[in-house]
Amino acid sequence: MSARDVAAGLASVSLLARGRAIGLDLLDGTPAGAWRSFAAMFVAAPFFLALKLLSSPPMVAEADPLRLWIAEAIGYVTGWFALPLTMLAIARAMHRLHRWPLFVCAWNWTNLFQVLVFLAGALLAAVLPHGLGQLVTLVALGYVLWLQWFVAREALDVPGPRAVAVVGVDLVLGLFISGLTLSIGLAR
Numbered sequence: 412m413s414a415r416d417v418a419a420g421l422a423s424v425s426l427l428a429r430g431r432a433i434g435l436d437l438l439d440g441t442p443a444g445a446w447r448s449f450a451a452m453f454v455a456a457p458f459f460l461a462l463k464l465l466s467s468p469p470m471v472a473e474a475d476p477l478r479l480w481i482a483e484a485i486g487y488v489t490g491w492f493a494l495p496l497t498m499l500a501i502a503r504a505m506h507r508l509h510r511w512p513l514f515v516c517a518w519n520w521t522n523l524f525q526v527l528v529f530l531a532g533a534l535l536a537a538v539l540p541h542g543l544g545q546l547v548t549l550v551a552l553g554y555v556l557w558l559q560w561f562v563a564r565e566a567l568d569v570p571g572p573r574a575v576a577v578v579g580v581d582l583v584l585g586l587f588i589s590g591l592t593l594s595i596g597l598a599r
Contacts, residue, residue, distance in 0.1 A: 412450035420451055420520035427517065428524055428558060432565040438520070440513030445495070448519040452491045455523040459487060462530045465537065479596035486592030493584045494518065501580065507567045514566040521562050525555045 419437045426434030438444065463483060495515045502511040532551030536544030556578060564574035 412447065412453065416444075416447050416450060417454060420448060420516070420523070423517065424520040424524045427521060427562055427565075430561060432561075435513060435517055435566060438513060438516040440510075440516060442512050445512035445515035448516040449491065451519040451523040452488070455526045456487070458523075458526045458530050462526060462533055465530070466533045474597055478598075482592050482596030485595070486588050489592075490585060490588050491519070491522065493588060494581045497580060497584060498577070501577070502567065505567070505569060505573065507569060510567045514563070517562045517566040518559075521558060525558070528555055 416439070419439070423434040423437040426437070439447065495518060498514060498518075499508075499511060502508045502514065507514075528551050532547050536547045539547060559578045559581060560571070560574045563569070563577035564571055567574070567577070569577075
């Protein structure tokens with residue numbers, strides 16, 4: 412991970428987050444660039460940890476905290492790789508394999524931004540009355556879903572409905588990984 416890659420990823424996502432597809436031009440859309448973009452996972456890790464500490468429900472009394480955190484770490488890494496690897500097959504089926512590396516780059520840096528959006532939402536929700544806090548969380552979720560759709564549409568150069576399908580695949584994978592992480596973390 413070079414400082415140049417991180418700077419390009421952050422500059423790219425700052426444009427993409429505002430609906431400006433020109434942010435894709437800042438990314439290295441080669442296979443090597445796609446692999447390097449997983450550096451975003453390391454940049455996001457402390458923010459993800461803060462989000463987990465802030466928004467996780469109280470721990471079950473008989474749960475092993477170490478086991479829970481190990482499960483969360485495994486889930487975190489799995490979550491970063493699940494969609495890009497799944498999209499390899501989907502991109503091939505959509506005749507978009509040539510756009511897959513650019514998609515992975517954009518998706519990874521967007522994931523970092525998503526963590527920041529959810530963390531900001533959780534911090535704000537923590538100081539607001541319950542109903543307003545829930546509204547902030549819902550708005551953050553809506554914005555993140557839009558951003559995922561926008562990035563999928565632009566990076567893969569597909570129509571809107573296909574981009575919706577990509578977001579749907581990500582949601583299903585995320586729910587599966589979250590459920591599996593929780594069941595592993597709470598298993599006896």
